[in-house]
Structures are given as C-alpha cells and as structure tokens.
Amino acid sequence: MSTTIVPGRQAAAPAPSIAGNFRSYIARVRGGDMGALPAILGLIVLCTAFAVLRPVFLSATNFANLFTQGAAITMIAMGLVFVLLLGEIDLSAGYTSGVCAAVLAVVMSQQGLPWYVGVGAAVLTGVVIGLVLGALVAKLGIPSFVVTLAAFLAFQGLLLVLVQEGTNIAIRDPVIIAIENRYLPPWLGWALYAVCVLAYAAVQLVRARRRAGRGLAADPVGLIALRVGSLAVLGGLAVYALNLERSRNVLLVSLKGVPVVVPIVLALLIFWTFVLRRTAFGRHIYAVGGNAEAARRAGINVDLIRVSAFVICSGLASVGGIILASQASSVDPSTGGSDVLLFAVGAAVIGGTSLFGGKGRVLDAILGGAVVAVINNGMGLMGYSASVKYIVTGAVLLLAAGVDALSRKRAAASGLR
C-alpha cells in the first residue's frame, strides 16, 4: 500500500517518494510482514543451486517444463488462497480436482460430447462441491478441517467410481490436450507480453494521475517505472526463453513458444486479483478473515462470503483438474491425489498467504507454485527419488508455515497485529 498522508494535516508530511516507499517496506518486513520476500529469496537460492549443480536445469526445454509442471498446483493453490484468507482450509481440493477431471473425461471420452461441454461439466462439478462444503462449514458450523477431511476420503471414492474402479480414461480431444502440450506461436507470445506490460503501465499511471488530480497521495512516477520495468524485464526474459527452439530435431518438429496454459493461468490471476483487491466482495473476504464479528456487525453476509470462498476454491480446483487431465492425457484414480493437495497448500503458504486468515494474495499462489515446481523439477534432475522429494517438500511447507507463525508473533510484538 502507498504511504498516503492525510491531506491538510501535518505540514511537514513527507511526500511519497521511492525512498519513502522503500523505508516503509523495510519497516513492514522488520515488523513481521514478510510478504513475498521468502518466496522470492527461495526462488533465487534454489534456481542458483540447481543451475550450478545441474546446468541442464537452465535449458530451454526444462524452463518450459517448469511452467507445465507447476500449472495445476498453482491453479489449485489460487483457489486455496480464498479459503485460507478466511482462516479455513480445504483438504479436499486435490481430490476435487481429480473428481472434476474424471467428470471431464467421462463426459468427453465416454459420452463423446465436445470439449466445452466437458469443461462446463467439470467446472460445474467444482462449483457444486464448493457449495456443499461451504454450506456445511458456514451453515452447520462444522470446522472446515473436518468437513474437507471427510470430503478428501469421500472424493477419493467418488473418483474411483467415476473411473470405474481403476481403469484409466484417455483424453484425446486436441483442445484439452493443447492446454499442457501445445505452445503459442512466438509472435503471439510477444503480442500478449506487450499487451500485459502496456496495460499494467496504463493502469498504474491512470490511477496515480487520478489520485494526484484529486490531491491524494499517489505513487511517484519513479516507483511506477520501477514496477513496470521489472515486469517488462522479467516477462521479456521469460517469453524470450520460452520462444527458443526446444526441439532436438527441428526438421521433424518445431517446439517453441509459451505453453498454452500460461495465458490461462495469467488470465485467472488477473481476474481474481481484481476481484480481491478492487471489489467490495474481495474487501469483505479480507474483513471476514480479519474479524468475522466485525464484518457481521458491518452488515456483511458472513455466511455468503464463506460459501463463496469455498465455491471459488473448488471451482479453481476443477480448472486445476482439467490441467492435470491435459498434462497426463488421461484420468486415473490417482489424478489429484497423493502430493497434489500438500503441494498446493504449500504453494499458497510459501507465497506468503497466512494460515491464520486475513492475509494473502492470488499472486502468492504463483510465487509459491514456482518454488514448489522448481524444487520438484530440480530434485528430479538431481536424480533423487520420490521419497526424498516428499521429505524435502514437506520440510519446505513446514518451514513456510513456521515463517508464517513467527512473523505473526513478531507482528504482535511490534504492535502490527
């Protein structure tokens, strides 16, 4: 947030400046509000370590793999952010994605219906699941931990029923397959990149202009330039790297471009960030997570907010399921199972979303998802077995939760919470 000073008061109020913004950021970090810092530092350390130990980590092919491997977990983590913001948890999100993937598979492969019907059915399934879970938590008052733990088991069974006790349903539809296995033509990647950077710059500038015009403290142009510049550089590097030729034999097949799943994830990131930061509904989610009683007294329909958060969570999990189905080109009884949920919760928490509610962003899912994907991928390249991967990821999740709890303590001590 900007360091707005109430106008007309305090003649010596410092004008907002880059230095001032930076100082208040340092103060926040010291006060225990680490935000995205641990995830970003973790990413830098991990990437450096893997790049040194296994140079192939930095290859164009592997870089593209990071995106397709992390997409589903990131998507599920995005949904979990909403539930975590309320201080609740959805332990069934992983199997929800599995059930929705199975619905997709059954509708398309067994009923022979087109992909959009399958996607619609899968998302609808997610929404209905969210409604049921949310109603049980909000209306009946069963702790979400218990409701979703029960659902975790039940959905595992439901998934078995849908795939008929262990058979594996293949997905052949080119549109669904494209999500994880096809790439945008390079020019389209650049075009999307340009649109994103320009739109971001425009939004920031217009907002600062408007605020300055009304005599309110606005972000200094330098800071906006810094933000837009960082996005431009990082995004540019990513698009450039993804547009490199990855094929071993270019004559046979050309493999280059941004994976199709990337713009899907980005679109949902932008949409849900907008909902959370710029609409009354989003504000109310934070309010319920911060102090449900205060929200109730302010006239907010707390139950409705709770149910909506679960619906959004399961809805996004269904999209995660579709991505999983595309990634494996099939759905089986383990789709969305095993480590998927833990990785997704880990991604949200590593990204900086608090397990105690009231604090978090949709972007956290992306940052944390990147960390999880890098760990997974790098450890795979190092030749470690699944057992080591599990232990390391579990430790990282615990570490992130520890940072979360400690920063909360620290914030309480420094009066920031």
Added chain:
Amino acid sequence: MSSQPVLEIRGLDKSFGPVQVLHHVDLTAHAGEVTALVGDNGAGKSTLVKCIGGTYTADAGEYVFDGRPVHITSPRDAADLGIEIVYQDLALCDNLDIVQNMFLGREKRSGLVLDEATMEEMAAKTLDGLSVRTVKSIRQLVSSLSGGQRQTVAIAKAVLWNSKVVILDEPTAALGVAQTAQVLELVRRLADNGLAVILISHNLNDVFAVSDRISALYLGRMAAQVKTSDVTHAQVVELITSGRSGELGLQNVNGVTA
C-alpha cells in the same frame, strides 16, 4: 439547549425468556448534548443500547425519532435513521486500514469497482472535522494503532454517515489517562457538532466531565433522567446503587425489587 429530543424511547420492555431485563424504560437524547447512561453492572445498559440499535427487538415500547414514531427491527433500520453504535469491543478488522474499516460494509464504488479515492477523501474529511490529529496516515493498518486511536477510528466510522445519534458503550474502559482524555474530548466535539450522543460509562469523573444529562438505570428501570448540572456526584452514586436519592429516583422501592 434544544427542546425536542432527537430520539425518545417510551416504555421499553425487554425479556430474555422468563427474565425481564428492562422494565418500562424511558430514554431521551437531545441534539448537541451528551447524555450519560449510567448504572451498575447488569443494570441493562448494553441491552437497552442493543434494543435501540436493532440488534435486539424490544417486547414493547415506542420509539420516536425526530418527532416521528418509528420501528426498529434490525441494525439496518437503525443505521438508516442515522443511529450508530460504537460497541464495547470495537469491531474493527486488524488486517484492514483505517479507510477500509470506516467504510466496511458500505463501500463507495463506481460501477463494480471500489472508489478508493472518494472513500479516502471522505475519511480524511471526517477525521479532520473531528480534529483528529493522532493518526499519521489513514492508510495505516488498524493493527498498528493504539487503543485510543482505534476508539477514534470506531467513532469516526460512526459519524461518517451523517448520523444523528451516536451511542458509545464504555469507550474509555480500556484506555489510559491521556487517551481517555482524548476520547472524551472527541465525544464532546461530536455533541458540539450537533449530534445527539449517548455515552455509557462507569467512570463518574468522565460522566461529569462531558455530559449534559445523566440517565441512571437501576435493575432494568430508569431511576432518573436529570441534568448533570442539577446533581452531585454523591447523588448519582446513590441513584446507581439504590435507585433513589432523596426526591430523585424510584420512590416505590418495593416495586423495583419485585
């Protein structure tokens, strides 16, 4: 001082199951005045306030607002009339900033999008109007505020909506000396700005410092409604502890304890 009360409650009864907590209570609040509502623990002050605020529905009684009879059956009704309550436990969200808290549940928007600029302006204006100088930035998280500053935010939230009646339930109970003085000053300023203020307090020094009238509840009955300048400290103590003080108060004590 003004003659016609902004808010007048007549003959309010309230029972919780078999227990009658409020017996035929009358209460008036005048614009530009601070009415102190005093009474021992359990006398029914908070219950009375919750009936006025629409959190509880009274079993019987009349509400007259600005000379018109009205019905209050929900907190929304009270808010629509311009009655705002600052609860004992403040009901602020620690993870939101001052502006966000002040507009919580009543956000200004343009279309779908929150209109942050307008909310910020209105919040700044309201705080300025109350001559609040203790908060540095209105974009500060409420978690970083002191008890007195939080109370200030809660009060500013209540007056943001052109409210006519502001009810404060023990606003200084948890505050130190300096912050109590600040909040009392703010309470006085609300009345001076033309609002009708009802102040619940156990601290008679505070009551005598800021109030124009005192209403004393005794075991769910209104023992007396007097001008602060007409009574002494000792008389108010008697009204609170025994329901009467000489001519003042409930004359039929048997009826009180029945």
